[in-house]
Amino acid sequence: MRDLSELLLFSGIPDPECLRMAQCFEAPVKSFSPGEIAYSYGTEKRCIGVLEQGQAQLVKIDAFGARSLLERLSEGDAFGEPIAFSSQPYDSVSVECESSCRILFLPWEKLTKPCKNACECHQALIGNLFSLLSQKARSLSERVEVLSCRCIREKLLCYFRILSSQSGEGLFTLPFTLSALADFLCCDRSAMMRELKKLKESGVLLPAGKNAYFLRSPA
Amino acid sequence: MRDLSELLLFSGIPDPECLRMAQCFEAPVKSFSPGEIAYSYGTEKRCIGVLEQGQAQLVKIDAFGARSLLERLSEGDAFGEPIAFSSQPYDSVSVECESSCRILFLPWEKLTKPCKNACECHQALIGNLFSLLSQKARSLSERVEVLSCRCIREKLLCYFRILSSQSGEGLFTLPFTLSALADFLCCDRSAMMRELKKLKESGVLLPAGKNAYFLRSPA
């Protein structure tokens, strides 16, 4: 993490301005050790956390004690109930650090209301916050679209189509290992490998280098 | 549709103020016939559409021509790429009217920037917009959580837990018919019925009236 302005939330805003705003917001920067809980949803003050350094997990423990991993957070990612999870009274969501973390906490009410030293950058910040939110919603929508396919073959094709829409012309690169892809598609890896083989054999999917593939459009 | 202030986007803002703002934004209200395309993502001006009357569908057609239904929109719902889908150059997303529709189009740049007649309500509107976005993200996250379960039994339990977290104490009411529940869980209805029967027989799930159930917490 070098510069605040590299983060999506602060993009387009010069670094000195970011620091000035962080001061204006009285936003604390805190450090955490591996395994520590950095933030508990619902119980603490509403804020957006920005992970400046380290890796963390967004973990949910429901009313029945079942634990589930909602998200993995990497350097530059943001979290906070205003972003994705509103506080459900019966289950607890919290951010657990995997490694040593440094986190900037931006109080929500100051973020969304214009400050007394009415600064221009604040408008840009609000715009960025909207981008952040809509990007999150978009990636979740895509995930739902993929997971709503009824069989592994369709899940693969759906996900590959999304990837190749992004890069265009049917060519795409997998952003994971195949094992992680199976986790992402919520299916068994060996079953997925079987379907992948069938797709290659039938000529729908053509390997095109390291982690790269070409998807033939259905004629 | 009686009152703008009944909509989530305008909640807490008196109706006369809503109308004044709509004028200030030069926001057009347009009417559409069944089957008409009310809005195409990416090609038109960025805006938030509010469905004042009617039913519509959010439809995506990808680079390969495959059509998929992203969302059903009812009276009071809002749409627009700032809300959920940023423009992907290779596929087209549009709003198709099912019935006759009346739609209010709020230009995005005027919505997010304070207007010259610096009104107080505008701040409330921005706050509401954030609520709208984060609520959308939250419901999508829940959907992903449910769909990421590996078998029908787990999907059912996961969804029932979410429902009973909301109403508390393990008691919940299904918001759909059972057929629609199968669609929501993305599985075969008859297979789902089998699992439901097993859950009832094992005493985990207890019927508690019309569409109502009680979920026993795992002891």
Add this chain to the structure above:
DNA sequence: ATCTATCTGTTGTATTTGCAACAACAGGAA
């Protein structure tokens, strides 16, 4: 009332998927 539509509930069977286990391979560390 009757006639629809749709929803619920059930079952047999074919297909898909998950599980377990294994071997080959690659990259990094000692």
Add this chain to the structure above:
DNA sequence: TTCCTGTTGTTGCAAATACAACAGATAGAT
């Protein structure tokens, strides 16, 4: 080098699921 760890690729078999088809229940319309 060797060892270790993780990924890829494969298979047999058991379990879960989809598909298809059906009958009864329910609610709305005529």
